Amino acid sequence: MTNARRPRSFYYLATFFTLFLLFLYGPMVAIVVLSFQGPEGGLVFPMNGVSLHWFARLWEDSGAVDISSAFWRSLRLALTTMVLTVVISVMAGLAFRQRFAGATLLLYVAIASLIVPSIVVSLGIALEFRLIDGTIKSLGNAWGVEAIQRGYVTALDPFTSGLGAHLSWTLPFGLLIMFAVFNRFDPSYEEAARDLGASRWQSFRYVTLPMIAPFLIGVAVFGFTLSWDELARSSQIMGSENTLPMQLAALTTTVTTPEIYALGTLTSAASLMMVAVLLTVAALLRRRRACRSVR
Amino acid sequence: MSKALHTHEMRRPARRILSLSRRAARPRTGHAPASALWQAVPMALVFLTFFVVPLAVTVMVSFWEFTQYSIEPAFTFRNYMDVFDGCLSALPDLCTTLATYLSTLKFAFLVWLCTLLVGFTVAYFLAFHVRTLPVQVAFFLLCTIPFWTSVVIRMIAWIPLLGRNGLVNGALIEMGAIDEPLEWLLYSDFTVVLALTHLYVLFMVVPIFNSMMRIDRALVEAAVDSGARGWQVLTNVVVPLSRPGILIGSIFVITIVMGDFLTVGIMGGQQIASIGKSIQTQIQYLQFPIAAANAVVLLLGVLLAISLLLRLVDIRREL
Numbered sequence: 001m002t003n004a005r006r007p008r009s010f011y012y013l014a015t016f017f018t019l020f021l022l023f024l025y026g027p028m029v030a031i032v033v034l035s036f037q038g039p040e041g042g043l044v045f046p047m048n049g050v051s052l053h054w055f056a057r058l059w060e061d062s063g064a065v066d067i068s069s070a071f072w073r074s075l076r077l078a079l080t081t082m083v084l085t086v087v088i089s090v091m092a093g094l095a096f097r098q099r100f101a102g103a104t105l106l107l108y109v110a111i112a113s114l115i116v117p118s119i120v121v122s123l124g125i126a127l128e129f130r131l132i133d134g135t136i137k138s139l140g141n142a143w144g145v146e147a148i149q150r151g152y153v154t155a156l157d158p159f160t161s162g163l164g165a166h167l168s169w170t171l172p173f174g175l176l177i178m179f180a181v182f183n184r185f186d187p188s189y190e191e192a193a194r195d196l197g198a199s200r201w202q203s204f205r206y207v208t209l210p211m212i213a214p215f216l217i218g219v220a221v222f223g224f225t226l227s228w229d230e231l232a233r234s235s236q237i238m239g240s241e242n243t244l245p246m247q248l249a250a251l252t253t254t255v256t257t258p259e260i261y262a263l264g265t266l267t268s269a270a271s272l273m274m275v276a277v278l279l280t281v282a283a284l285l286r287r288r289r290a291c292r293s294v295r
Numbered sequence: 296m297s298k299a300l301h302t303h304e305m306r307r308p309a310r311r312i313l314s315l316s317r318r319a320a321r322p323r324t325g326h327a328p329a330s331a332l333w334q335a336v337p338m339a340l341v342f343l344t345f346f347v348v349p350l351a352v353t354v355m356v357s358f359w360e361f362t363q364y365s366i367e368p369a370f371t372f373r374n375y376m377d378v379f380d381g382c383l384s385a386l387p388d389l390c391t392t393l394a395t396y397l398s399t400l401k402f403a404f405l406v407w408l409c410t411l412l413v414g415f416t417v418a419y420f421l422a423f424h425v426r427t428l429p430v431q432v433a434f435f436l437l438c439t440i441p442f443w444t445s446v447v448i449r450m451i452a453w454i455p456l457l458g459r460n461g462l463v464n465g466a467l468i469e470m471g472a473i474d475e476p477l478e479w480l481l482y483s484d485f486t487v488v489l490a491l492t493h494l495y496v497l498f499m500v501v502p503i504f505n506s507m508m509r510i511d512r513a514l515v516e517a518a519v520d521s522g523a524r525g526w527q528v529l530t531n532v533v534v535p536l537s538r539p540g541i542l543i544g545s546i547f548v549i550t551i552v553m554g555d556f557l558t559v560g561i562m563g564g565q566q567i568a569s570i571g572k573s574i575q576t577q578i579q580y581l582q583f584p585i586a587a588a589n590a591v592v593l594l595l596g597v598l599l600a601i602s603l604l605l606r607l608v609d610i611r612r613e614l
Contacts, residue, residue, distance in 0.1 A: 114547075115546065261451075
């Protein structure tokens, strides 16, 4: 079939695919271009000059938004989520190679966590933390703990409820990737390591881990970007703080300048850069491994 | 692939995944089961604290009473009655809640249809018409890159195109097709469907592409050799064998759209109703028990949709 002449349907489908790519990328390209709008420019074409004016306004925080704190908070949160997603997914992935009590249940819960609407999860976590807050406050009153009576507001925080909500979203992806990885994994390497006297930890550290490392980058990419862009689950549970996507969503109703496009360009660039960095690391790992095996 | 195995795969996907990973990967000189349990504990704890307990709390609070100041433990169906307040007496007219559900279902159906048609076509092109693996991978990656950027940005990206003074209206006026800018291009049902399709079509492309790549190419050649035309190969070989992917993609898209509040909010100009959006509004007004009751009803709706979908596919296979 390989050398057969292309059927007519190929050209229709190729046209469709081209239009599809245009559909996917066209709008993005439009806002990236418009974020370089001149100082007098508006939300739509035509371009009124070209400048970095709107980026500068973002940077100065003099514009409609204070984004730098949200930016760094989102970055810290996404990096924390990324590391925890990788570690917890690998541990669970190893566990699922064995039989253990509740394995099927845990898998069903993980899949359910993907499917249950995020607004429901967000509401649930908010309610859970409300109950926790109520308990802490009444305990504080009962025992007369002054710090609680005076200063305690809520346990909701990007790094408590927020982190948990993000993990409930990233871990199912991490787990499914680990399944895919270990399905293709040849256990005889580990057996060889054991036969040569490696401890369980050594066989993991020096045999299993290097072999699965490139795929862990994939888990890391998911962990970072899903958290960095997460909005629906975060919406009710960040307490008094905001993440970057929340700021951005709030801006859609208030801001009428290209500043919002500049912010959009900036966050997209940040997440794509992170993906590029992680994929480069993966490529380097693979190359190093290839070099070693040649030696 | 035998029919029996196929049905089995559909019915018990979780068990199948488990048995696969065990069969393929268990080191024979394995760990003690205790260590496996220990390794699963962190994940189990996260899901327990941030998924299972929150859902349980939601169900619990949906039976609580609330006053203007606080929510109080109780066991009352008042919140559920409030959700469907006046729905019976208003019939045959639809009350607000039922109208909201209907509109949400309408979006779910339309977006499902759009993503399925577009997603299937794209996956089919990638899997069967792109001939070399590197090109396939490159095109596939090209499709996934937008997935790594924020949904909000991909929504607002439509504004310069579809607005009153946007590119599309400008081009149409230029061409003389219309005199006045089209108002319904932005902040309308159309925009919501367009944006949701744009955001989530990838959830269809990936699983369908995955299913298609597993189709034995010899089956296609056999069909062609037996005299099937291109169209017949598609409907008799490719579509049936892509069914697991179609099913997974459909579950993803339908559940996402049913719970959506962001896209309907932003792309509908905050004027269009959806269940997720009414839950969000109720939370903002601190009406937690009603929001919880609404969330429970939504959850049941999603579960019903999934079970219907699974049944639909199974029934068709039986015919």
